[in-house]
Amino acid sequence: MKLFVKGDLDGFFALGLDNMVMLMLMSSLCQGFLGFSNELFYAQILPATAVGLAIGNFYYARQALKLAKRENRDDVCAIPYGASILTIVAFVFLAMYPVQQAALAEGATKADADRLAWQAGLLACFCSGLIEFFGAFVVYHIRRFTPRAALLSTLAGIGFTFIAMDFVFRSFAYPLVGITMLGLTLLVYFGGVKLKWGLPVGMMVIVIGSVLSWTLHFTQGSNIVPAAPLQPEMFGLYLPIPVLGDLFAAFKMLPQLLPVLAPVGIIHLVLSLQNIESAAAAGDNYPAKPALAVNGLGTIAAAVCGSPFPTSIYIGHPGWKALGARAGYSVLTGSVLGIICLTGSASLLFHFVPIEAGMAILIWIGISMMSQAFEATPQKHIPAVIIGIIPPVGAYIALMLKHAVSAAGIQAGTSFFEPGLLGVLQSARSFYAHGAFALEQGYVYSSVILAAATVCIIDQQFRKAAAWFLLAAFFSMIGLLHQYSFTYADTVSVMRLELNEWFWAYLTVAALLWIAPWITVKSSHGHH
Numbered sequence: 001m002k003l004f005v006k007g008d009l010d011g012f013f014a015l016g017l018d019n020m021v022m023l024m025l026m027s028s029l030c031q032g033f034l035g036f037s038n039e040l041f042y043a044q045i046l047p048a049t050a051v052g053l054a055i056g057n058f059y060y061a062r063q064a065l066k067l068a069k070r071e072n073r074d075d076v077c078a079i080p081y082g083a084s085i086l087t088i089v090a091f092v093f094l095a096m097y098p099v100q101q102a103a104l105a106e107g108a109t110k111a112d113a114d115r116l117a118w119q120a121g122l123l124a125c126f127c128s129g130l131i132e133f134f135g136a137f138v139v140y141h142i143r144r145f146t147p148r149a150a151l152l153s154t155l156a157g158i159g160f161t162f163i164a165m166d167f168v169f170r171s172f173a174y175p176l177v178g179i180t181m182l183g184l185t186l187l188v189y190f191g192g193v194k195l196k197w198g199l200p201v202g203m204m205v206i207v208i209g210s211v212l213s214w215t216l217h218f219t220q221g222s223n224i225v226p227a228a229p230l231q232p233e234m235f236g237l238y239l240p241i242p243v244l245g246d247l248f249a250a251f252k253m254l255p256q257l258l259p260v261l262a263p264v265g266i267i268h269l270v271l272s273l274q275n276i277e278s279a280a281a282a283g284d285n286y287p288a289k290p291a292l293a294v295n296g297l298g299t300i301a302a303a304v305c306g307s308p309f310p311t312s313i314y315i316g317h318p319g320w321k322a323l324g325a326r327a328g329y330s331v332l333t334g335s336v337l338g339i340i341c342l343t344g345s346a347s348l349l350f351h352f353v354p355i356e357a358g359m360a361i362l363i364w365i366g367i368s369m370m371s372q373a374f375e376a377t378p379q380k381h382i383p384a385v386i387i388g389i390i391p392p393v394g395a396y397i398a399l400m401l402k403h404a405v406s407a408a409g410i411q412a413g414t415s416f417f418e419p420g421l422l423g424v425l426q427s428a429r430s431f432y433a434h435g436a437f438a439l440e441q442g443y444v445y446s447s448v449i450l451a452a453a454t455v456c457i458i459d460q461q462f463r464k465a466a467a468w469f470l471l472a473a474f475f476s477m478i479g480l481l482h483q484y485s486f487t488y489a490d491t492v493s494v495m496r497l498e499l500n501e502w503f504w505a506y507l508t509v510a511a512l513l514w515i516a517p518w519i520t521v522k523s524s525h526g527h528h
Contacts, residue, residue: 025085057334441482
């Protein structure tokens with residue numbers, strides 16, 4: 001298999017766009033929400049992010065070439081890799097922001113509070129990398145007893161909601177750009193056709209989308225662009241420099257941050273394993289242990305050099321493979337994004353290229369992820385896939401509810417987001433927000449557990465299903481599932497030992513399944 005093929009350009013524009021969106025999100029949260037200085041963001045955080053991106057993308061390209069040579073194939077697609085939206089959001093709102101606000105409340109200067117917040121992010125990133133690295137030597141065994149339907153259904157749910165639906169909303173908010181680009185994307189990717197003259201679809205979607213966005217800006221005053229202020233003063237060469245002193249200083253915050261780091265790190269690990277399973281379902285069977293270990297090493301290296309944001313194995317491998325991407329798109333992504341992060345030219349990118357220009361590609365990737373879960377699963381296990389999709393959908397609904405209530409509170413100059421909200425929604429609108437918030441906590445685990453248990457039930461392996469529900473009871477008892485508390489405009493997972501209602505419910509179902517062989521007989525219609 002060649003290092004570069006024509007499909008790698010399409011793959012690069014899709015994966016590069018995905019990572020550009022993550023860089024834009026980092027900029028919005030670090031410079032907008034937290035108020036970090038340009039120097040901290042462009043000279044420290046972005047160059048460190050480039051280190052993590054290079055390590056993973058170059059390694060996974062090499063891994064794809066080795067797999068292609070070993071199996072004598074020319075259609076192997078490298079594992080997609082980049083910055084993780086899960087940890088960007090979690091670490092900013094659950095680690096960096098609380099530390100910053102606590103420091104300001106104690107009288108620290110803004111600069112000192114920002115430094116403490118950044119250090120908290122470094123610690124979170126470093127510990128996430130450690131969990132990923134050492135988990136690589138344990139989590140491999142999960143593939144031996146976890147049904148494929150359980151590993152793919154979570155990705156299907158995340159692809160459908162957090163990727164596809166989020167950008168579908170934006171497409172219909174800016175229809176002249178969003179729907180037009182979605183139409184072009186669907187034509188080529190689902191219509192089984194190519195653009196003439198060998199033009200790469202990903203590049204053309206971004207170019208046409210950007211031109212259309214700026215045209216609407218100048219003719220109708222559309223607020224899609226400019227996406228961010230232009231900052232030419234930040235152009236230059238910024239080399240990644242280890243910040244071991246700041247990282248060591250952050251360890252004093254470990255006790256207060258551990259309740260956040262542990263569940264997020266473990267969820268990150270499980271998602272990475274699911275993404276490797278997604279690649280296997282698409283025909284590229286990578287050894288999980290080295291893939292996960294290098295993912296962890298990339299995150300550790302990024303933290304050591306000053307980034308608070310872990311890197312991650314991406315969801316959507318089937319989408320990139322269907323684009324014709326092989327190994328070269330990973331090399332291009334690591335190289336081009338590295339240059340953007342090391343030179344301050346990210347400011348130029350943030351200004352001229354709106355997310356809306358290329359979001360149709362991300363919608364298509366989300367659709368591909370959901371399609372794969374059904375295509376790669378035995379037909380009789382499809383109900384398990386559907387059940388596994390429910391927790392990510394519930395988590396997405398909970399997130400949308402929190403955004404809406406927070407926005408209403410900001411408009412009213414107060415906060416409506418407190419425990420009393422649960423009763424108001426339930427009595428006035430028959431919406432059980434308590435259930436949505438509980439389902440959101442650890443939704444990756446509940447998705448896997450419910451789907452795996454359903455597969456076992458369909459196969460009439462009732463005691464194996466009971467074991468999965470016992471695991472759910474244990475996770476509920478220690479706080480990896482369902483337990484939550486209210487913070488400002490959010491609900492966060494709470495790790496504590498508690499024999500709560502979820503624990504007893506799962507335990508009851510486990511007991512029922514354990515005695516099922518004694519109290520049931522096979523029905524005449526088999527599995528259905």
